[in-house]
Amino acid sequence: MDRETEFNNETLASLPMTKKLQNLVYLTFLLIGVGLLWPWNNILSATLFFQNNIFNETTTYAKIFTSSMMTVSTLTSLLYNIYLERRQYSYVARVARGLIWQFVTFLLITLSCAFSKSTGMDFAFIYIMILISISAISTAWTQNGIMAIANVFGPEYSQSVMMGQAVAGVLPSVVLLIVSIGKTDDDTNNGSNKGIYFYFLTTSIVCVSCLLLFYNMKIDERFANISNNDATDEDTVNERQPVPFSVLYSKLKYLVLSIITTFIVTLIFPVFGANIFVTGLPMSNVQFIPLIFTMWNLGDLAGRFIANWRMFRDPAFTPYKIFVYSIARIAFIPFFFYFTIKSRTTNEDGQRVHSAVLDLEYILLQFLFGVTNGHIISMSFMKVPESLSTDQEKEAAGGFTSIFVSTGLTVGSIVSYVFAFMISNITKE
Numbered sequence: 001m002d003r004e005t006e007f008n009n010e011t012l013a014s015l016p017m018t019k020k021l022q023n024l025v026y027l028t029f030l031l032i033g034v035g036l037l038w039p040w041n042n043i044l045s046a047t048l049f050f051q052n053n054i055f056n057e058t059t060t061y062a063k064i065f066t067s068s069m070m071t072v073s074t075l076t077s078l079l080y081n082i083y084l085e086r087r088q089y090s091y092v093a094r095v096a097r098g099l100i101w102q103f104v105t106f107l108l109i110t111l112s113c114a115f116s117k118s119t120g121m122d123f124a125f126i127y128i129m130i131l132i133s134i135s136a137i138s139t140a141w142t143q144n145g146i147m148a149i150a151n152v153f154g155p156e157y158s159q160s161v162m163m164g165q166a167v168a169g170v171l172p173s174v175v176l177l178i179v180s181i182g183k184t185d186d187d188t189n190n191g192s193n194k195g196i197y198f199y200f201l202t203t204s205i206v207c208v209s210c211l212l213l214f215y216n217m218k219i220d221e222r223f224a225n226i227s228n229n230d231a232t233d234e235d236t237v238n239e240r241q242p243v244p245f246s247v248l249y250s251k252l253k254y255l256v257l258s259i260i261t262t263f264i265v266t267l268i269f270p271v272f273g274a275n276i277f278v279t280g281l282p283m284s285n286v287q288f289i290p291l292i293f294t295m296w297n298l299g300d301l302a303g304r305f306i307a308n309w310r311m312f313r314d315p316a317f318t319p320y321k322i323f324v325y326s327i328a329r330i331a332f333i334p335f336f337f338y339f340t341i342k343s344r345t346t347n348e349d350g351q352r353v354h355s356a357v358l359d360l361e362y363i364l365l366q367f368l369f370g371v372t373n374g375h376i377i378s379m380s381f382m383k384v385p386e387s388l389s390t391d392q393e394k395e396a397a398g399g400f401t402s403i404f405v406s407t408g409l410t411v412g413s414i415v416s417y418v419f420a421f422m423i424s425n426i427t428k429e
Helices: 009-013 024-045 047-054 060-085 091-114 121-153 155-180 196-216 219-226 245-266 269-273 285-306 319-342 356-386 391-428
Strands: none
Touching: 024 047, 024 060, 024 091, 024 121, 024 155, 024 196, 024 219, 047 060, 047 091, 047 121, 060 121, 060 391, 091 121, 091 196, 091 219, 121 155, 121 219, 121 356, 121 391, 155 285, 155 356, 196 219, 245 319, 245 356, 245 391, 269 285, 269 319, 269 356, 269 391, 285 356, 319 356, 319 391, 356 391
């Protein structure tokens, strides 16, 4: 296959998004991006189901479920990505293996929910945490493989994966918002298990669909024709030297630092999102909080979309500028504290102050916070292949960047506990 004619990124880059989506190879990468983040969002959105229906709401297991789930997932992902980075081969097999194991994992999660009442709570908690760990490993496999392939194909395909992840972020939050309509603050637990089995099975369906499309579009064959470096066994790999970590870091330093900084700052979002309440808009907190999550995810999608604009693809928009941009997002934090305090401000009679304008300003803030997240992450990944010289480096960068994604998420989840403590002190006053 002629690389110049089949994967001409300059031609693809000049096309509008509607035209790009007609390119089935581009669409395949986008849908695999959906499959990458869908499992995590599926579990995250079902947190209330696990807490209320599996662990009976008031138990210790219910109280520690969210933090335990995040810790198990992020630490497993970090450790396994470090393991994969040292084995720079079998990228196509990693994509397939990850999707297959994700399919199996969510079938088992569905079964565990169906039979949870017949098992002890101790066993159920450990079993679900093991499945979450396997899910994190499966995601690491798929992400490591698909980003290695996308890096070789070119920046347009890296951006496609990023867009898919944003879509996977939007859909569950939209579903959650729709479900919340008609509820009040007094009936948050009603109907939490409706369709939950089908909800988990959708992840298995998404994974199978991605796998079928991956092979139907012959991505494996296209990749083999572009790169001769996708060895499938260690004997073959030993014939060539792996790309050293130091070499990749020297070339991608500002890009991976942008990724890790962005995720650390971003993970304060759920803490504030769940603790800033509606003041003036005609809705309850049960509706307002899902709306905030939806607006953030829509902003994230918009940010990943505009990353493809020519001005951001220009070489003048250097990795160093992206890194400075990622640090500048810290400026959002004082505004989040401001809205946390204002949403609980009362007048002289002890009544909460109502302000629809304040709510709209907060919604805009969350949207912009999402835009900057998606924008930086997408630009960072798109500039990875442009910063490297050989296909072997581009392949190795798939695992290399995944380490920094996992590190950012792990550190961010730890930092979020600090902000949760600070917010709890504010809300007590």
